[in-house]
Amino acid sequence: MTHLALFNNLSNIDFLSPKELMQSDVIPMGLYIKYALTTPYLMHQLLATSAFHLSIRAADSRMVYREYGTGLQTRALSLFNESNPILEVSSANCAQMFLFSALIGVHLLCDALHFYRDSLEAFIHRFAHCLSVHCGVLAITSQSIHLLQATEVGAHLTSPHVFQQPPPNSDPDLGALQDLLLTTDLSLASRDACQNAVLRLQQVFEAQRSAPETKLRMPLAFAWPALLSPEYIELLRQQRAEALIILAHYAMLLHRGRDLWLIGDGGRFLISSICGSLGSxxxxxxxxxxxxxxxxP
Incomplete structure (x- = not known):
């Protein structure tokens, strides 16, 4: 009965966020459900995300739903591994695997934004773990983009196109990052990792800037973490100032998407925490x- 209640919640108007659904690069919930009905690992993750939604909205049952969602997600990962002992992407499973990877990556990221706020260190530790999982999105997409384009999911994939475009020479929001990397004492490998993170962020900001004012393209914002290199993630774990400052600029996108229940005030928390942790x-x-x-507002 709990599973049925969580499934029913997928049709909740608050869960669906109508403003987001009007965007062409948002995958409709109907597609998730269609593939989930024949793919147990995707259904478990879909129900886990529904439980996460209720953990945010149902204050009196916050931890009950969160723990239930965590159990569903653990089961989803187990089912995924059982179904794909060899991670081989084909036309028969590419859509299911992509939807699962994208959903679990967003879920983990937003769970960290909501529930790991005791300290910046606690958040970064959890966020770094999330990134290692989220990077699976990039791996699956890069292997199967040509297969995905032939599915119903393909019509909603704009991220590959955006990340193939050259970034603008300058960006009014990100100019400080270029100045930072010109003066940093990071090693060459670490500087390159930060430069790549900034380049990807420039591409997202440019895509956001070209979108209609009323629309914030959150799928692109959620795609950025999947593009980060292991070197950059390690710099975050070390809480290097350069990596944290880049993350603070990414948090601007999250703050601008604060009306979406997945994010809430997570962007504000992240910017404030990073600014408070770094010296003058x-x-x-x-x-x-x-x-x-x-x-x-």
């Missing part, structure tokens, strides 16, 4: 993220 030496590189917190 670094504050000049954080002016734009701080200013973003003053945007709108």
């Amino acid at each position: 030496k670094w504050q000049k590189y954080l002016k734009v993220p701080i200013a973003t917190l003053e945007e709108g």
